Amino acid sequence: MEEPVLMEQKGEISIITLNREKTYNAFDGPTVKMLAQVLSTCAVDPGISGVVLAGKGKAFCSGGDLKWLSGYKADFGAAFHELASYYHLAIIEIKRMPKPVIAAINGFAAGGGFSLALACDFRVMDRSAVLRQAYTSNGLSIDGGGTFSLPRLVGLARAMEIAVFDGPIDSEKALEWGLVTEVVEDGAALERAMEMARGIARKSLISFQASKTLLNNSFDTTLERQLEEERKWLRLCASHPEGREGVMAFTEKRAPDFAAKRQGG
Numbered sequence: 001m002e003e004p005v006l007m008e009q010k011g012e013i014s015i016i017t018l019n020r021e022k023t024y025n026a027f028d029g030p031t032v033k034m035l036a037q038v039l040s041t042c043a044v045d046p047g048i049s050g051v052v053l054a055g056k057g058k059a060f061c062s063g064g065d066l067k068w069l070s071g072y073k074a075d076f077g078a079a080f081h082e083l084a085s086y087y088h089l090a091i092i093e094i095k096r097m098p099k100p101v102i103a104a105i106n107g108f109a110a111g112g113g114f115s116l117a118l119a120c121d122f123r124v125m126d127r128s129a130v131l132r133q134a135y136t137s138n139g140l141s142i143d144g145g146g147t148f149s150l151p152r153l154v155g156l157a158r159a160m161e162i163a164v165f166d167g168p169i170d171s172e173k174a175l176e177w178g179l180v181t182e183v184v185e186d187g188a189a190l191e192r193a194m195e196m197a198r199g200i201a202r203k204s205l206i207s208f209q210a211s212k213t214l215l216n217n218s219f220d221t222t223l224e225r226q227l228e229e230e231r232k233w234l235r236l237c238a239s240h241p242e243g244r245e246g247v248m249a250f251t252e253k254r255a256p257d258f259a260a261k262r263q264g265g
Contacts, residue, residue, distance in 0.1 A: 004031040006056075007038050012049040013197045014042050015190075020065075021057035024108060028068035032086040039093035039101075049205060049262070050197035051097065053120060054104040054190050055113075063111020063134060084143050087112060091145045094119045095216060098209040100200045104193035105180065110134040115144030118153065121212065123180040124193045131169040131179060133162050152219065153178050204242040204258045210234075 004027075006017040016038055018025035027035070042048050055061050064087075069079045094101045094116075103109075103120040111134040117123050125131075135142045142150075142163060150159035154177050162169070171183045184192045200208060210233040218226055237243040241261040249256035 003034065004028075005034045005038055007041075009048065010194070011198070012047060012201055013052060013194055014045075014048045014050070015052045015054060015194070016042070018053075018055045018061055021059075023065055023067075024059035024062035025055040025057070025113070026062045026065035026068075027083075027087065027112060028065040029083055029086055031065075032083065032090050036086060036089035036093055039090055039097065043093060043097050043099070046262075048099065049201035049259075050099050051101045052104055052190065052193045052197055053094075053101060053116070054193070055106060055109075057107070059107040059113070060103070060105045060109040060129070061113025061116055062108060063113050080140075087144055091116070091119045095145070098212075099205060100197055100208060100212075102193040102197050104189040105129050105131070106187075106189050108132075111138075112144050115142065115146035115149065118149035118179070119145050122182075122193075122196060124182050124184060124189045124196065125171045125174060125180040126186045126189045127171050127183055128186050129171055129189070131174055133166050135166075136163055137166045202259060204237075204246055204256075205262065206237050206240045206242050207246075210237055 002019055004018070004020050006019045008015045008017070016035070018027070018031070020026060020031060039051070042051050064083055069076065069083065071079070100122065101120045103117040103123045105117055105123055105125040107126065107129050109117050109129065110132040114131055114133055117131070133142060133146065150162060154162070158177060169177070169179065171180070174180045175183050182192065214226070214229060214233060217229065221229070238247070242258045245258060245261045246256045
């Protein structure tokens with residue numbers, strides 16, 4: 001039996017693939033538990049500089065596996081509570097990842113798959129792919145950090161529209177609303193996400209980590225605290241080999257080689 005989550009490393013980029021094609025990559029407890037574990041491994045592996053998250057087959061991810069959840073006939077609430085516990089660990093790993101996580105949306109992304117894509121740092125979407133929030137049409141509330149990501153990406157009014165009316169969102173609308181970073185021709189999302197990850201990997205990853213952390217935390221702090229966090233991260237970056245390389249390259253009028261500094265060069 002194949003693993004529900006696959007990990008393949010190409011150079012310094014890791015491709016994590018949801019591998020439940022028959023269920024349109026819906027996730028059950030074992031799947032999201034494994035996803036969280038794989039993401040945790042990527043976060044601490046010095047040989048990995050970026051992560052691309054994809055789905056096998058015609059879908060990115062259709063959300064929670066309702067067939068698996070229906071096994072808890074006595075208490076659906078308990079079933080969703082258990083699934084969310086594992087699922088949210090995966091979301092936290094993505095948000096805390098000191099490296100870029102890019103979603104390659106090759107097809108339908110709905111429910112938990114929608115929230116999973118939104119948790120990533122960037123999203124590349126095939127032109128024919130469709131996003132859908134899906135929770136509220138099934139009498140549920142949004143989870144997976146969807147209520148955190150949506151208003152930050154599109155604003156409160158648009159987030160309410162998506163939450164309440166739950167219409168399908170095609171790639172053109174997703175790009176216009178700021179839900180995705182880029183739209184590509186069908187079949188090209190994975191390769192474009194890989195190109196994007198490689199491009200970021202050529203830059204300073206300590207600088208990326210600082211930017212990701214500061215921007216994600218900026219909504220929940222005061223100006224004074226944010227300024228102090230900025231000063232802390234500036235000091236950390238400047239003291240890091242990549243930071244020193246960037247400054248020296250600027251003064252010496254040459255291109256910086258951040259990757260060499262990560263490898264101890």
